Amino acid sequence: MSLISRQALICGFALYxxxxxxxxxxxxxxxGPFLFDxxxxxxxxxxxxxxxxxxxxxxxxxSGFSGPTGxxxxxxxxxxxxxxxxxDPWPFKYTNLLIHAxxxxxxxWVSLKLCRLNTRxxxxxxxxxxxxxxxxxxxxxxxxxxxxxxxxxxxxxxAALFSLLGILVYLQGRERxxxxxxxxxxxxxxxxxxxxxxxxxxxxxxxVLPLLLAVVEFTVLRQQSQLVKHPHTFxxxxxxxxxxxxVTLYLSRYLTPSQANAFAARNYTLxxxxxxxFRVLAHYLYDLLVPKLYSGSLFNxxxxxxxxxxxxxxxxxxxxxxxxxxAVAVKVRRSYPLVSLAIxxxxxxxxxxxxxxxxxxxxxxxxxxxxxxxxxxxxxxxEFRFKLxxxxxxxxxxxxxxxxxAKAKLWSSEPELLLFWGAQHPDSPRAQxxxxxxxxxxxxxxxALAILQSATDKHPKNFKLRLHRIxxxxxxxxxxxxxxxxxxxxxxxxxVSYDSHIFDMLEQLTNLSGNGKxxxxxxxxxxxxxxxLLVNPTVKNDINAKFTLIHLKGLIALQMNDKDAASNWxxxxxxxxxxxxxxxxxxxxxxxxxxxxxxxAHLTVAEKLLGTTPAVVKGVLSRHDYPMEIKRLRQQIQQxxxxxxxxxxxxxxxxTRP
Numbered sequence: 127m128s129l130i131s132r133q134a135l136i137c138g139f140a141l142y143x144x145x146x147x148x149x150x151x152x153x154x155x156x157x158g159p160f161l162f163d164x165x166x167x168x169x170x171x172x173x174x175x176x177x178x179x180x181x182x183x184x185x186x187x188x189s190g191f192s193g194p195t196g197x198x199x200x201x202x203x204x205x206x207x208x209x210x211x212x213x214d215p216w217p218f219k220y221t222n223l224l225i226h227a228x229x230x231x232x233x234x235w236v237s238l239k240l241c242r243l244n245t246r247x248x249x250x251x252x253x254x255x256x257x258x259x260x261x262x263x264x265x266x267x268x269x270x271x272x273x274x275x276x277x278x279x280x281x282x283x284x285a286a287l288f289s290l291l292g293i294l295v296y297l298q299g300r301e302r303x304x305x306x307x308x309x310x311x312x313x314x315x316x317x318x319x320x321x322x323x324x325x326x327x328x329x330x331x332x333x334v335l336p337l338l339l340a341v342v343e344f345t346v347l348r349q350q351s352q353l354v355k356h357p358h359t360f361x362x363x364x365x366x367x368x369x370x371x372x373v374t375l376y377l378s379r380y381l382t383p384s385q386a387n388a389f390a391a392r393n394y395t396l397x398x399x400x401x402x403x404f405r406v407l408a409h410y411l412y413d414l415l416v417p418k419l420y421s422g423s424l425f426n427x428x429x430x431x432x433x434x435x436x437x438x439x440x441x442x443x444x445x446x447x448x449x450x451x452x453a454v455a456v457k458v459r460r461s462y463p464l465v466s467l468a469i470x471x472x473x474x475x476x477x478x479x480x481x482x483x484x485x486x487x488x489x490x491x492x493x494x495x496x497x498x499x500x501x502x503x504x505x506x507x508x509e510f511r512f513k514l515x516x517x518x519x520x521x522x523x524x525x526x527x528x529x530x531x532a533k534a535k536l537w538s539s540e541p542e543l544l545l546f547w548g549a550q551h552p553d554s555p556r557a558q559x560x561x562x563x564x565x566x567x568x569x570x571x572x573x574a575l576a577i578l579q580s581a582t583d584k585h586p587k588n589f590k591l592r593l594h595r596i597x598x599x600x601x602x603x604x605x606x607x608x609x610x611x612x613x614x615x616x617x618x619x620x621x622v623s624y625d626s627h628i629f630d631m632l633e634q635l636t637n638l639s640g641n642g643k644x645x646x647x648x649x650x651x652x653x654x655x656x657x658x659l660l661v662n663p664t665v666k667n668d669i670n671a672k673f674t675l676i677h678l679k680g681l682i683a684l685q686m687n688d689k690d691a692a693s694n695w696x697x698x699x700x701x702x703x704x705x706x707x708x709x710x711x712x713x714x715x716x717x718x719x720x721x722x723x724x725x726x727a728h729l730t731v732a733e734k735l736l737g738t739t740p741a742v743v744k745g746v747l748s749r750h751d752y753p754m755e756i757k758r759l760r761q762q763i764q765q766x767x768x769x770x771x772x773x774x775x776x777x778x779x780x781x782t783r784p
Contacts, residue, residue, distance in 0.1 A: 137254035141234060144262045144523075145227050151266070151527050152226075155275045155534030156219045158543070162424060164215070164277045166626070167192060168204060172211030192281065199327045200281040218277040225283045226274045230265035232290035233498045237261055239297050240342075240464075241505065245350045248509045249464075256505045259519045263501040268417045268529035272424060273491040275537045284328035286495040289335045292321030296339050300347060304355050311361065318365040331478045331495075336369035338495075341470045349463040373477065380482045388484040390621060390664045394431045396482060401432035401441050403480050406488050408444035411472070413490075414497055419529050420536065423547040425557035426488040448473075465503045472496045541568075548577070555581055555591045562598065571602035589613070589622045593631045600635065600644035610647055614655055621664040624671040632656065632678055640685030653682050673702040680712065684719050692716065693724040697731065706735045706752055713759060722767045729760055 160168070170189045171177060177186055183205065190196030207217040237260045241253035249256060264270075273279045296317035303310025318336050325332025343362070347353055379385060380396065389396055406429070413421060432441040455469035475496025479485060508515040536543055541564045547554075548561025558581035565574040578595040585591055592613045599605050622628075635652050638644040656675045665671045680695035696712040709732020716725035733756050 133252070134254045137258045141231075141258055141261075144258070144265060145230065147527060148227055148230065148265050149223065151531035152223050152271075152274060152534045154531070155271070155537040156216055156223065158215065158219065158275060158537045159540040160215045160218075160277060161540070162278075163192075164218075167201075167278050168208075168213070169211050171204070171208055171213065176210035177205060178209065192278075193330045195327055195330060197281050197327065197329055199324060200284050200329065203280060203284060215277060218280075219275055222274050222277060222280050222283060225280065225287060226265070226270070229283060229287055229290060230261055232287070232294065233264055234258060234261035236290060236293050236297070237499070237502055239294070240346050240467075240502070243297075243301075243347070243351050243353060244464075245352055246509075249505050252505075252508070252512075255516070256502070256508065259504060259508075259516075260499070260501040262523055263519070263526065264498055266523060266526040266530055267414070267497070268419075268526060268533050269413055269422060269490055269497075270494060271530055271533040271537065272422055273494045275534065276424065276491070279491045279494075281329040282331075282491045282494050285325045285332040286498075288321050288325040288328060289332060289338065289495055290498070292317045292325065292335050293339065293342060295321060296342070300343075300353050300357075303357070304353060307355070311357070314357065314361075315365065318369075322369070331492075333369070333373060334474060334477055336366055337373065337474050337477065338471060340366040340370070341467065341474050345459050345467040345470060346463045349460045349466075351463075377478070377482050380484065385484075392484055392623070394487070396484075398431050398433060399484070399487070400482060401435065402429070402487055404444040404448060405432060405438075405441055407473075407476060407480060408440075408447055409488070410476075410493050414493060414500055417526065417529055419532060420546070420550070422490045423550060423557070424489075425547050425551045425554040425560075426486060427556050428551050428554035429488045431487070462503070462506055464499075464505055468499045468501075468503050471499050540564075553584060555585050555588045559591060559594050562594070566598060566601070571598070571604075574598055575602060575604070587616060587620050589617060589620070590628060590631075592616070593628060593635075596647075597631050597634050597638075600638045600647060603643075603645075605644050605647050607647065610651060614651070614658060617655065617658045617662060622659060622662050624659065624662075624665045624668060626674070628659075629674045629678065633681060636678065636681050636685055640682075649682050649685055653679060656682070669702065673699055673708075676702065677708075677712070681715070684715060687719070689716070689719075689721040689724050692719075692721065693728065696728060700728070700731060700735075704735060706732050708732075709735060710752075710755060710759065713763075717759075717763045717766065722763050725763050726760065729756060729763070732756070 167190070170186055177183055183202075186205070187198045187201050188196060190198060190201050203221070204218065207213070207221055234257050237257035238253055241249050241256050244250050244253075273282055296314050299310045299313025299315075299317060301310070302313055318339060322332060322335045325335050340362075343357070343366070348356065380388065389399070392399075394402065430438065432438065435442045435445070451469050452473065455466045459466035473496075476492060479489075479492045504515060504519065536546060544557075544560045544564050548557045548564075551557040558577050562574040562577040562581075565571075565577065575595065575598055578591065578598060582588070582591050582595060592609075596606075596610055596613065599609070632652060632655065635644065635647065636649065639647050639649050639652060656678050659665050660672065660675050665675075676695055677699040680692050680699060683689075683692035683695055693716065696716065700709050700712065709728060713725045713729040713732060716722075716728055733752075736752055
């Protein structure tokens with residue numbers, strides 16, 4: 127048996143051992159809960175009781191709202207784990223882990239092909255070992271725990287999966303092009319087009335695949351590569367240049383005055399975001415190269431914003447370091463192309479999520495794909511000190527495994543995880559809110575309120591934090607009318623980042639106050655808060671906010687037993703949403719309170735929307751259910767009208783969300 131084949135055999139067994147180790151260290155984390163965005167994205171599994179036919183499958187797959195595409199491939203993958211809601215998170219996390227393991231195999235395969243194509247004898251001769259080391263370090267890296275065990279980040283993992291497959295198909299095409307150019311171009315075109323579409327339909331950042339392929343082409347494949355025939359300039363301009371132009375135009379729209387509102391609800395301006403992202407990228411690189419035990423979380427709203435190049439001073443330092451890395455990548459692209467590949471691939475992989483788009487500043491999962499080649503430059507170190515490098519990599523892998531196992535175990539317990547993050551991020555309003563939730567569920571109301579009080583003292587203008595405290599005060603039977611008034615005045619002068627959580631809390635306050643469980647807080651006060659939000663500069667132009675707040679005013683009117691006001695507000699909300707589903711929900715709410723005539727009138731308006739709703743795919747599919755549901759609801763209301771009158775029942779919180 128030759129040295130190379132023996133080496134390949136040993137590395138093959140080692141690869142499967144690493145996969146097994148990966149499954150083992152992650153296994154405790156599979157028993158963890160659903161978290162945060164999991165609920166918003168998966169609860170539609172229960173919209174029609176369960177997904178049990180082609181019609182309901184398509185309805186769920188096209189129901190996505192997380193991005194412009196709806197991410198249908200990712201949603202389809204969730205049906206592998208459940209067809210109803212609520213559901214058990216274990217199979218979802220297990221599937222995520224399998225996808226992560228598969229991506230690790232693909233990282234090995236891609237790295238192996240790149241090493242084998244290298245003209246540097248040491249690298250091509252030890253391709254299996256080098257690819258194994260690089261892929262293993264990536265697969266077991268503790269920074270990727272939050273991506274793998276956070277169910278909804280399957281979207282990120284699937285986008286990476288299709289991107290890796292696209293790179294493999296592209297490399298196959300480049301090899302075919304050496305002997306059969308037409309066949310090679312066909313494979314390469316499929317890689318850029320088909321796999322980019324699949325990646326984008328998993329998550330929108332898959333759109334950078336053509337740019338990533340360009341990085342592979344113009345670093346490794348053009349330098350020290352056995353592939354001597356390169357793609358024609360026309361092909362590269364078409365399949366690399368045009369996508370690059372499209373991404374540039376997409377990002378440039380955030381530089382225009384028309385996008386000012388996109389940053390209005392954030393705690394930073396466009397200028398501050400760009401400056402801050404220098405530090406964010408430097409932070410990512412540091413955590414990838416020097417990981418820490420228990421580092422990172424899903425709460426990153428405490429990441430300090432850079433007000434200028436020297437506020438904080440690390441902003442300028444980060445910029446200098448990043449520019450130096452880019453200079454190194456360009457300088458060594460011929461002599462050390464794997465170094466150039468690792469650096470440029472990382473930066474290009476972040477071009478959509480870590481530049482000018484008004485997204486949250488920092489998230490670990492954004493490194494999932496950009497980091498796949500970060501450890502491949504170790505090949506050059508191994509060339510001079512092979513045994514020492516191999517020993518060092520083995521030690522690092524054991525450390526990575528220990529860190530990953532510890533983080534995965536932490537992810538297995540929701541209370542422990544949230545309390546740990548709360549302690550780790552004392553300046554994060556979101557982390558403190560969720561830590562307070564844990565204590566509240568445990569019945570430790572005073573501790574929950576103390577956490578919210580401390581967080582409010584640090585962030586006095588954070589409306590969501592204040593509203594959370596008001597809700598908990600009512601539940602704990604310790605309402606503070608003066609605090610509510612102060613919060614109302616604060617809303618009049620400061621921007622508010624409105625989202626569904628604010629609506630949920632206002633709805634809870636409405637139900638608590640309406641049922642007399644929040645003494646000192648009147649329904650009129652909650653109505654004033656909704657009206658103040660409607661004229662808040664950062665909220666008034668948000669159509670969804672306007673719809674939900676007017677819907678809330680209808681709920682408040684129901685609690686006041688004011689049928690005319692409730693009917694009026696619901697009619698306005700329906701006019702804004704133009705959605706028959708909203709009409710059916712509000713009809714049911716009116717009927718629940720005994721306002722049968724108003725309910726029937728509202729149902730008629732909702733029924734008319736069926737003929738005016740745009741014939742988008744989701745609408746066409748939904749309409750098959752509407753006639754039967756409208757008929758059933760109308761009959762039920764008419765039957766209730768004929769029964770002896772009974773006092774209206776209280777609102778069910780779970781049924782009132784629009």
